[in-house]
Amino acid sequence: MEGLAETTIDYMLKLGAEFADLRLEVSTGTNIVIMDGKTKTLTAQQESGCGIRAFAGGAWGFSSTNSPTISSLKAAASSAVKMAKVAKARAKHSFKIIGAPAVRKSEEYKCRQKPTDVPIEEKLVFALQQDKSMRALDPRITSTNSRYDDLEVDRIVANSFGTLARTRERWVLGACSAYARSEGVLQRGHASVGSVGGYELMNTEGAVQLGAEAAAQALRLLDSKPVPAGKFTCILDSKMTGMMAHEAFGHACEADAILAGASVLEGRLGSKVADEGITLVDDPTMKNKFGYFSLDWEGVKAKKHVLIERGILKEFLHNLESSGRMGVKPNGSCRSQGYNSPPIIRMSNTYIGPGDWGKDELIEELKHGLLIQGSQYGYVEPAKGQFMFKCDEAYEVKNGEVKQRYRDASLSGVILEVLNNVRGIGNDFLLGDPGYCGKNGQSARTTDGGPHICVADMVVGGLA
């Protein structure tokens, strides 16, 4: 495979590419879905292909093929160079890709039990047991989903700076959803675990308890009420703090949004953008976490990024292009969903660092507000400067006491205001659930987290 990659890069340079790179991948994966005690689908996936990029002037050409043979690669390479030249002819801005040190490395991420060595029957037993554990917990659990996923990818990244890096990565994920019904009320609970690594994760307590956790949440929510709408001071748990770090700030720190003129953080590097207690980090080097990688999809060594340090905006997330155009070193933040998608700037493991308040102290100090727990999803438009995220559970807090349980609250905020409205940062810390971040039609495995955190003036969407 390495020879194929280098031959293709050389070929593109001969065709006139100023810079060229490729991602040659072979992957295999498993997906098991159990619904209500029966297998819904058992899926095996086999993929192989190559995504090829050529750069000319101020524009890129990208092409991909599902057939990693020399003739197909050359055809795709020709197409990429042709696309780059066509795009260059109409580009208004001209720039270069600044040379980066060549990386020549072969690495296999640590894994005790390769998923490909585990028989499908064993994976099936795991998923069936989780499904059963949900229904066994309480007769009010009326419907259940249990899921198991694994993927093994062998990826070669090569470029015309001399990089030839091979990475073999594996990740696994388990997830459960439970539906509880009582007196006409239907509620859903969910739980998931995931890591870059092997099947050993499925033998951990967190994985074995997935079904019980999801079912317990669904049952808890049966007596919840719709949350009241309006402006509240909110205490976010670790999962929601992580979601806020990711949505409210992480996306606006992606340098492609800056170059596109579509981030409210443009021109604010070195400025105060948050309370001085806030340090916000994106760190792909946290081993085994769901957002882990050691080399990015351009072959650049991954590193920890301190995006905000004590309230000051310090760094953006870069790929080779943005780092060159903005005059900084590449920091290894480029990823693609698969060989057939062009690599773009992505987050990895994103979190806010801990402070010095106890969780109970944060609650005791809150006169009137909400305690927000568990995250469902979130999104942001960095150009509008607005974001939202949705929680699993919320609780009324009155005079320092936790009261009525609410469900399904959506929280919204303004990027340039929210981290200045922080009223207290907890001394606890948890990196939350595995998730997939969507951007430009691609998804990337990520995780996020932080401490409990108290934020004023959040607008809560509710029915009451």
Place this chain on the structure above:
Amino acid sequence: MADMIQLAERTVKYAVKLGASCCDVLVTESRYSSAEIEKGSMKQANSVLDPGVAIRAFKNGCSGFSSCTGHDSHAIKIAAELAVSLAKSGTPDPDFKDLPGSARPSKVGGLCDKRIAELQPADIVAMAIELSDIAGDDKRITSVNANVSVGETGLALANSNGFSSSQTLSFCEMGAESVARSGAAMFSGFDAGSSRKLEKSMIAEVGRNSLEHAILGLRQTKIQTGDYPVVVDPLAAGFVLSMAIGGGVNAESIQRKRSYLVGKLGAKLGPASLTVYDDPGIEWATGSYSFDGEGTPSRLTPIIEKGVLKSYLYDSYTAGKDSVPSTGSSSRGGAIWSFRGPPSISSSNLVVKKGDLSLAEMIEETRRGVYLRLTYDYPNLATGEFSGLMMESYTIRHGELGPSIRQATMGIGLLDLLKRVDMIGKKSRDAFGVRTPALRISSAKIGGSS
């Protein structure tokens, strides 16, 4: 295409020989191209070839699925063996009855525009530049990011009941984001369009809408928390209704009692003016097809007729379980079918029947309220509740559109949302798989930051 049909048929036979009690095989050959504009400058042109094969095998009602990239016979054999082996590994499922029979596909016009396959990279780049130029045609616009994608999928589907057919589907999609600044104010306008046809007029429409809303949003205000009438733009209505109705009537969610619409068949959900149907036979609409992802001929399915819930959406599994005919709602993806996952139930083109009011008349009659143009929030189908951010919204004061609203949310129960539709627009557009006009909801809870 004949080669692909033969490949699908051969693979079906092989899977049956391996022990599958029934089986279907999808062979696809997709190619698509796109051009991306960053900050008003041509940035990237893409060309992707994506052939593949999907094999779904059943044994004792259990489904095993496997896919592989390319059309290599060795890889397909391995995939077939995996699919059959997986089907044998799972639990028996007596609720599975059978795959569709060998019915003739429906005649649907407007599935493939041959001009799309003839487009050269320079043509697609030129379309993206034209879109960007229109979306940036104002001195207050500081950046335009835009993209145009076109493509075509040839696909062959065969199953062990003798179904064997093919269709070719094309698509043309585009989107633009205009970023406007004035003093300290910054706002972005977004618009998108899609069709199976190469529609040059779409460029001007998407560009103009993107530009107009970026400028409109610069004037900003806050709103107090309260109950307001809400005029919902087709863009926001499409996003919410694709899940609220399209997802709510998914027969699998109904049978597993996971949807707020369980037990509502025959119930009055909305006013007599509210009619919604699913129609995969609309010429040039991106959800159209002549047969669904399992080979059932496409057909129109009334969902809500004059306010009354008439039908759920079925694939062969759920139809067999309820002993009703499939509605042909098995999906292998949206505009372009994918070999990468098993089929699942989805609406095709969900259509909300038009009313007789213009958007201006709806705003004028509302007097004081909110105009919601864009949200990306999903309703909770289990609880039947929606609460989300109004990503782009405007006040309505004295019957006129006012400033854009900063940081506001909307909350409403989905049954209330349907019940409170009291005005329906007369001009529809396609958004997120839904062809819908603007709707007015008589009252929803708005969470504001004022």
